[in-house]
Amino acid sequence: MADNTLVLTNVTKRFGGLVAVDDLSFTVKQGQIYGIIGPNGAGKTTVFNCITGIHPCEEGSINWCGEEIRLLSPHKIVQRGIVRTFQTIRLFSQMSVAENIMSGRHIKSSQGWWNAIVPTPGSKKDEKKNWQRVGELLDFFDLSDVTVNAAGSLPYGTQRRVEMARAMATEPKLLILDEPAAGLNDQETLGLIETIYKIKDLGVTILLIEHDMDLVMEVTEYLTVINFGKKIAEGTPDVIQKDPAVIEAYLGSEDDDE
Amino acid sequence: MKKKQILLYTAFFLIMALLPLVANSKWLAVGTTFLIFSVVALSQDIVLGKAGMFNMGQALFFGLGAYTTAILNAKFNWPLLATMPLAILVPALFGILLAGPIIHLRGDYLLVTTIGFNIVFVQVLQNNLGGITGGPNGIFGVESLSLPGLADSPQTSAFYLSLIVLLITFVLMHNLEKSKAGRALHYLREDDLAAGAIGINTRVYKIFSFGLGAGMAGMAGTIYANQYSAVSPEAFDFVQSVLFFSIVIVGGSSIPGILLGVFLMFVLPEIFRDFATWRYFIFGIAMIMTMILRPRGLWPASFGNIPKELIRGDQNGR
Numbered sequence: 157m158a159d160n161t162l163v164l165t166n167v168t169k170r171f172g173g174l175v176a177v178d179d180l181s182f183t184v185k186q187g188q189i190y191g192i193i194g195p196n197g198a199g200k201t202t203v204f205n206c207i208t209g210i211h212p213c214e215e216g217s218i219n220w221c222g223e224e225i226r227l228l229s230p231h232k233i234v235q236r237g238i239v240r241t242f243q244t245i246r247l248f249s250q251m252s253v254a255e256n257i258m259s260g261r262h263i264k265s266s267q268g269w270w271n272a273i274v275p276t277p278g279s280k281k282d283e284k285k286n287w288q289r290v291g292e293l294l295d296f297f298d299l300s301d302v303t304v305n306a307a308g309s310l311p312y313g314t315q316r317r318v319e320m321a322r323a324m325a326t327e328p329k330l331l332i333l334d335e336p337a338a339g340l341n342d343q344e345t346l347g348l349i350e351t352i353y354k355i356k357d358l359g360v361t362i363l364l365i366e367h368d369m370d371l372v373m374e375v376t377e378y379l380t381v382i383n384f385g386k387k388i389a390e391g392t393p394d395v396i397q398k399d400p401a402v403i404e405a406y407l408g409s410e411d412d413d414e
Numbered sequence: 415m416k417k418k419q420i421l422l423y424t425a426f427f428l429i430m431a432l433l434p435l436v437a438n439s440k441w442l443a444v445g446t447t448f449l450i451f452s453v454v455a456l457s458q459d460i461v462l463g464k465a466g467m468f469n470m471g472q473a474l475f476f477g478l479g480a481y482t483t484a485i486l487n488a489k490f491n492w493p494l495l496a497t498m499p500l501a502i503l504v505p506a507l508f509g510i511l512l513a514g515p516i517i518h519l520r521g522d523y524l525l526v527t528t529i530g531f532n533i534v535f536v537q538v539l540q541n542n543l544g545g546i547t548g549g550p551n552g553i554f555g556v557e558s559l560s561l562p563g564l565a566d567s568p569q570t571s572a573f574y575l576s577l578i579v580l581l582i583t584f585v586l587m588h589n590l591e592k593s594k595a596g597r598a599l600h601y602l603r604e605d606d607l608a609a610g611a612i613g614i615n616t617r618v619y620k621i622f623s624f625g626l627g628a629g630m631a632g633m634a635g636t637i638y639a640n641q642y643s644a645v646s647p648e649a650f651d652f653v654q655s656v657l658f659f660s661i662v663i664v665g666g667s668s669i670p671g672i673l674l675g676v677f678l679m680f681v682l683p684e685i686f687r688d689f690a691t692w693r694y695f696i697f698g699i700a701m702i703m704t705m706i707l708r709p710r711g712l713w714p715a716s717f718g719n720i721p722k723e724l725i726r727g728d729q730n731g732r
């Protein structure tokens with residue numbers, strides 16, 4: 157239970173009258189690449205917002221490594237090893253790629269606020285060490301050609317990589333990706349798949365939302381399908397592909413059965 | 415720092431250091447004001463330019479520093495320089511206390527709230543709270559410091575003291591830029607949701623920026639009290655805060671931009687003093703034109719100041 161397992165139990169999130177996530181439970185085990193799929197507006201992003209503390213849910217439980225994290229603020233959740241990327245890329249767009257990645261080193265830096273006023277030999281060493289780490293990440297994500305470019309000026313595919321590099325800079329145990337392939341061309345998507353495997357090899361658990369079914373079926377080991385906030389199926393990709401409820405949700409009978 | 419920057423700053427300080435040799439007493443006073451207001455504008459830049467928070471009450475912290483010095487010096491006979499640590503700490507503490515409950519407010523709401531604080535502050539000064547602020551007339555008889563070798567010219571002393579304080583401010587700004595906390599402020603301004611999602615305690619760093627900005631403004635307060643040997647409420651009115659706010663927006667969030675802004679706002683009107691009431695006309699026009707033509711300011715913040723080792727090949731950014 158304790159080591160790096162994420163357990164959602166009966167999580168419900170409402171926005172006014174709308175139930176965006178409805179009594180959802182699932183478990184992500186250490187080392188998995190876990191997928192969440194579902195039609196547009198199904199509540200996938202909302203689930204991620206609940207896990208990462210951006211929109212805390214009022215009902216249910218979110219347990220990480222044996223600790224209830226449901227009501228923790230976003231930065232505390234990052235400190236516990238869970239970090240995410242956004243469906244609509246959210247980089248610090250005027251700042252350089254290197255500075256963006258450096259933001260992920262924030263929680264790993266030993267500097268205190270006072271070092272902003274008086275640097276010490278210790279804080280200078282820490283600064284150097286973290287920049288070095290940024291250099292390694294630039295190489296890992298193949299970004300060293302754009303180190304000093306403003307993040308906002310780059311093509312989407314590159315921006316997605318910067319966002320992943322920034323997240324990985326926090327040295328997470330669980331990386332959450334919200335539609336990492338959105339807006340990417342085929343070439344870039346292939347690169348993304350490779351990157352996802354490289355991250356997995358570092359021992360990082362991955363939880364992702366994706367609409368690109370080829371990608372989902374290839375990389376994920378286990379899936380949860382949600383529609384209207386509710387889980388309609390879960391299982392391995394092979395099983396999910398044949399599930400009648402999933403096929404219906406995707407082919408979409410417009411009329412509501414409920 | 416790049417070679418070019420070092421050269422630029424050295425030239426700036428040399429020219430400023432030589433100014434008292436050529437300037438008459440009027441221009442020396444203008445020069446001193448330029449230096450002091452540059453410190454306040456740079457302090458405003460920490461909150462507004464770097465952290466991106468619409469604070470329109472910076473004159474409050476400037477005033478708090480000036481009054482702390484004036485009260486301790488004129489009423490309790492503390493040596494002028496001995497008052498400076500408290501003139502920094504008292505506003506910094508107030509900055510932290512005032513920011514705490516309002517920091518979550520969105521831009522425009524925060525702006526109105528800080529104006530409110532500024533108005534309350536001036537009212538408190540005018541109503542002579544606790545009998546120590548001297549009411550509408552303020553406090554007179556603050557010591558004007560004589561620096562060694564300049565005993566016969568308090569004006570020149572005030573100028574050099576201000577220049578030293580500006581130099582200290584530059585060093586502080588440089589340290590801030592090269593630190594984790596300084597970068598955190600930039601991340602906040604760019605996207606505070608993303609900053610939180612990457613592990614930055616946004617609330618703490620927003621309050622930090624207020625505290626640091628307030629302390630720096632308070633330090634400028636000490637040298638202001640020294641220059642005029644007096645303090646009075648209207649110098650710290652919220653209109654003054656509007657000017658500091660505009661300087662950062664018009665100049666851009668960079669040291670040269672802000673110095674340029676202070677020059678345009680406070681020095682240029684003196685040069686055009688003969689035009690009497692028309693003298694702010696130029697600044698008004700400059701403000702409008704800048705915002706239309708250069709929305710990020712005359713000399714915007716530049717990013718990508720990262721260690722050289724990280725830059726491969728001959729990239730030169732954008």
Ligand SMILES: Nc1ncnc2c1ncn2[C@@H]1O[C@H](COP(=O)(O)OP(=O)(O)OP(=O)(O)O)[C@@H](O)[C@H]1O
Pocket residue numbers: 171174176194195196197198199200201202203243
């Ligand atoms: N902050 C919010 N306030 C109000 N309603 C919201 C908010 N965020 C999401 N919703 C609503 O919750 C529902 C689920 O949205 P969500 O973004 O989670 O869907 P999604 O599955 O991620 O869809 P997509 O595939 O289009 O990204 C939608 O009806 C949406 O309008």
Ligand SMILES: [Mg+2]
Pocket residue numbers: 200201202243
């Ligand atoms: Mg979504």
